[in-house]
Amino acid sequence: MKTLTKIALIIIPTITLSMTAAAHDPSMHAKKAEKADCSKMDHSKMDMKDPVAVAMMKKCMKQNEKSKDKMDHSKMKNMDHSKMKKNEHSATKKDEHDH
Amino acid sequence: MKIVKLLLLLIVLGIVSVITVMYSGIVDVAADEPHSELVYWLLEETRENSIKKAAESIEVPDLSDPELLLTGGADYEYMCSSCHLKPGQIESDMSLGLYPAPPNLAVSDESHKGHEHGDEMQSARKNFWVIKHGIKASGMPAWGKTHDDQRIWAMVAFIKRLPTLTPEQYQVLTAVE
Ligand SMILES: [Cu+2]
Numbered sequence: 120m121k122t123l124t125k126i127a128l129i130i131i132p133t134i135t136l137s138m139t140a141a142a143h144d145p146s147m148h149a150k151k152a153e154k155a156d157c158s159k160m161d162h163s164k165m166d167m168k169d170p171v172a173v174a175m176m177k178k179c180m181k182q183n184e185k186s187k188d189k190m191d192h193s194k195m196k197n198m199d200h201s202k203m204k205k206n207e208h209s210a211t212k213k214d215e216h217d218h
Numbered sequence: 219m220k221i222v223k224l225l226l227l228l229i230v231l232g233i234v235s236v237i238t239v240m241y242s243g244i245v246d247v248a249a250d251e252p253h254s255e256l257v258y259w260l261l262e263e264t265r266e267n268s269i270k271k272a273a274e275s276i277e278v279p280d281l282s283d284p285e286l287l288l289t290g291g292a293d294y295e296y297m298c299s300s301c302h303l304k305p306g307q308i309e310s311d312m313s314l315g316l317y318p319a320p321p322n323l324a325v326s327d328e329s330h331k332g333h334e335h336g337d338e339m340q341s342a343r344k345n346f347w348v349i350k351h352g353i354k355a356s357g358m359p360a361w362g363k364t365h366d367d368q369r370i371w372a373m374v375a376f377i378k379r380l381p382t383l384t385p386e387q388y389q390v391l392t393a394v395e
Pocket of ligand 1: 321
């Protein structure tokens with residue numbers, strides 16, 4: 120067998136396998152994905168008791184830390200900034216949970 | 219003795235007819251040729267009952283954390299929207315070409331009748347099970363082989379809110395930063 124063939128036989132499966140291993144890492148998604156379009160958000164319509172609204176705020180604050188002061192928070196209903204802290208582990212903060 | 223003979227004859231006949239059908243090639247497996255009503259009903263009932271039973275004892279965690287919508291949203295956009303669509307989209311190559319067709323998860327259950335959906339807990343359980351294990355001989359993959367339960371529950375939480383989202387909300391929630 121030619122050396123080239125041997126190399127190919129080793130390299131092709133290795134690359135294929137390592138690619139499948141990486142395919143499910145969320146950071147892979149970032150490459151072709153577009154940025155969140157936060158400009159169309161209508162804050163006057165957002166109810167901060169709604170997880171969807173809170174999640175959108177989190178996303179947009181993370182995306183653009185510097186411009187967060189330009190948002191007009193005064194119009195939002197039930198705004199609670201403590202729920203939007205940049206901590207990753209809000210899932211563990213079960214204490215402020217209300218049903 | 220007579221009954222035994224009759225039974226044996228019936229069994230042999232049954233096997234012979236199954237083999238005839240299998241090898242004659244008369245069964246149409248084309249995805250663009252729908253099942254007959256009887257076959258459709260048989261498969262649908264079998265699937266629904268199988269999922270119901272398998273998902274029965276799954277414990278549903280708290281799905282109200284906003285963070286789940288962000289993780290689940292990004293995953294949904296990347297892995298599921300090509301088949302299950304998104305707000306503002308009514309068809310895709312996959313949604314039209316696959317048979318059985320992937321349900322449009324961006325519209326509420328009321329808009330697709332034909333099978334029961336049960337209460338919220340029940341549908342969360344069923345969705346979790348389907349996402350984790352997939353559905354045989356359909357386009358629905360088993361995502362549990364490559365994703366942990368945490369990621370799957372996040373998608374369940376996202377799917378729950380998906381029918382209520384506008385295209386703009388969907389874009390913000392699912393975009394990667
Ligand atoms: Cu359904």
